[in-house]
Amino acid sequence: MPIYKAPVEDTLFILNDVLGIERYNNIPGFSDVTPDMLDAIVGEAAKLAEEVLFPLNLSGDQEGCVRHPDGSVTTPKGFKEAYELYRESGWLGLAAPEEFGGQGLPYTLHTAIGEYMSSANMSLTMYPGLTQGAIAAIIEHGTDEQRATYLPKMIAGEWTGTMNLTEPHCGTDLGLLRSKAVPQPDGSYKISGQKIFISAGEHDMADNIIHLVLARIEGAPEGTKGISLFIVPKFIVEADGTPGTRNGATCGAIEHKMGIHGNSTCVMNYDDATGYLIGTANRGLNAMFIMMNEARLGVGLQGLSVSEIAYQNAVAYARERLQGRSLSGIKAPDKKADPLIVHPDIRRVLMTIRAFNESSRAFTLWTALKSDVAHRSEDEAERQTADDLLGLVTPILKGVLTDRGFDHAVMAQQVFGGHGYIEEHGMSQYVRDARIAMIYEGANGIQALDLVGRKLGLNGGRAVMALFKEIGDFCDENRGDEQMTAYTNALKKSLNDLQSASMWFMSNAMAKPDNAGAGSTDYMHLSGLVVLGYMWAKMAKTAQGLLASGAGDREDFLKNKLLTATFYMDRILPETALRRSRIEAGSDTLMALDAAAF
Known part of the structure; x- marks a missing residue:
């Protein structure tokens, strides 16, 4: 049976020691975030994930959801009760504004505990996860009346939310959208059309579901310029705030899915x-x-979450499974074979996943902190810089973490051999669940095109130059530290690859756009390698400082950090040269073959 243990120590190391979250106590929502408070909140979240959500993961996968003839949907056994406990504990409103019933704590903290929930049970966590996005849209664009009507119930988890974009004939190209909206005398609209792939579109865990639906108002321009967004509740909300008449929004089917x-x-x-x-x-x-x-x-976080739980199970199996003898000599003389974990190729798999997980955790929390600064800081320049970086790294985080998350779920499955392919150990579920994260909320090829086609040159390249400066300054500031040389030299070399690839696009993509398209995925991953390398360099610097000042019972943890950082710099970061080479090869050979020849 699968196992899961929330990586609490690692999370707290990143928040307290690497990011220094207490330094942001001048920003609204951060003033009460002390190490003791963090420890308590993260610990309680870990307990909920491990003891309530995780035990339902395998059974939920096996049972699935059931649609009934009246269009209603029943979620797997135990989901409703687990969601109710999640809701009553206030997790959904952790970072939501206090004026609507939230706790107003940092989004960074919400992100930290979100990893645990998603690792423990990705399917169940998606119900409140989609609600978070709907809440954000209503806060930003809703009227005062809409905020008052919907937000308190959604933040309390009594109502959930969805986002409705995709139609049978259009996914990424929303300009082809056909759903229509007809104005009514009372200011409302009649919405007609069909949407597909709607996560949490119908279920039995909330009193109402608030759908946010894209549609075109009659007479509006064609293409994306004529699309409007509508709140379409499952039940029309009465004047007293309670669900009333059933709306014309129904579940026609549940998609038959891989995961x-x-x-x-x-x-x-x-x-x-x-x-x-x-x-x-x-x-x-x-x-x-x-x-x-x-x-x-959130989807990028799912990539990390699945990679983490797959890793934990692969490690446990590699420690126990006896297969062959070590190449360097017998390690378990009292047994007929040595455990898998002594073999270099198994170590390659486990170290690769571990190095990714720990740096990706730092990357997601670093990004979440940028989001908090961008939305909460009272310093306009600080907000602008954070918002620039947030916009730049969002497609990197989503694309790279989900691509790698799926790869690592497969690698972890491989550790089990044939036992990973059968259902007994649960590894196939992680592979199946991880696959969707590469597709939804913008397929990863679209993330790469967004990065190269829009984000790279936005505002004259202001964001990417800020990222280059931040990483370059870190290397320069630590140039005289001999203990950091191995990390900063490798990071600087990879940064040079990223800067050179960026310049190549500027010189070769304007006149020939196919060059941008051909190199976009490699550029996204090249960027991800560098940012994750930057995270490792920051963690190595922090670990060295803590060891020098007396680490106490954290000594082994910190030394392992340095070993994993060195592995990343030696064996993973050199991939930037390969990515750069592919980018600079251009699009000629990629586009040369006639379409009819495929």
Whole structure:
């Protein structure tokens, strides 16, 4: 049977020691975040993940959701009770504004505990996860009346939320959207159309579901410029704030999926459903992108989460499974064979995943902290810099962490050999669940194109230059530290690869756009390698400082950090040269073959 233990010590090391979260106590929401408070909150989240959510993961995968003839959906056994405990404990409102019933704590803390929940049960955690995005959109673009009507119930978890973009004929290209909105005399709209792949579109865990739906108002321009966003509740909300009449929004089917079986991914039919415009007419994508950016960070976190639990199970199996003898001599003379973990190739797999997980955890928390600064700081320049970096790294985080997360779920499965392919050990579920994260909330190829085609040159390259400066300054500041030489030299070399690839695009992609398309995925991963290398360099610097000042019972933990950092610099970071080489090869050979020849 699978196992899971939340990586609490690692999370606290990053928050307290690497990021120095207490230094931000001048920002709203951070003043009460002390190490003791962090320890208590993270510890309670770990307990919920390990003891309540995780035991339902395997059974939820096996049971799945059931749609009934009336269109209602039943979630797997135990999901409703687990969600109720999650809701009552206030986890959904942890970082939400206090004026609507939230606790107003940092989004960074919400992200930290979100990893545990997603590792423990990705399908179940998606129900409140989608609600977070809807909450963010209503906060940013809703009217005062809409905020008052929906936010308190959603933040309390009594109501959940969804986002409805995709239609059978259009996914990424939303300009092809057909769902229509007809204005009504009372200011509402009648929404008609079909949406597919709607996560948590119908279920039995909340009193109401607040759908945010993209549709085109009759007479609006074609293409993306004519799309508006609407609030379409499952039940029309009465004047007293309670759910009333059933709306014309129903689940037509549950998608038959490769993974995330415990989440009700629905075909949603809108038949003259009552909807309410949110934001400005014909500017719906602007409002929806608030949800999508929130969701993309959450999906990137899913890549890390699945990689972490797959790693933990692979390590446990590698320690116990006896196979062959060590190449350097017998390690278990009292047994007929040595454990898998002594073999170099198994170590390659485990160290690769470990190095990714620990740096990705730092990357997600570093990014979440940028989000907090961008949205909460009272310093305008500080907000601008943080927002620039947040916009730049969001596609990197989503694309790289989910690509690698799936790769690592497969690698962890390989450790089990044939036992990983059968269902007994649960490893196939992690592979199946991880696969969707590369696709939804913008397929990773789109993330790469967004990075190269929009984010790289935005505002004259202000964001990417800020990132280059931050990493370059770190290398320069530690140039005289002999203990840091191995880390800073490797990081600087990889940064040079990234800067050279960026310059190559500037020189070769404007006149020939296919060069940008051909190199975009490699550029996204090249950027990810460098940022993760930067995270490792920061963690190594912190670990060395703590060891020098007396680490106490953390000595082994910190020394292992340095060993893993060195592994990353020696065996993973050199991949930047390969990525740069592919980018600079251009698009000629990629585009040369006639389409009919495929």
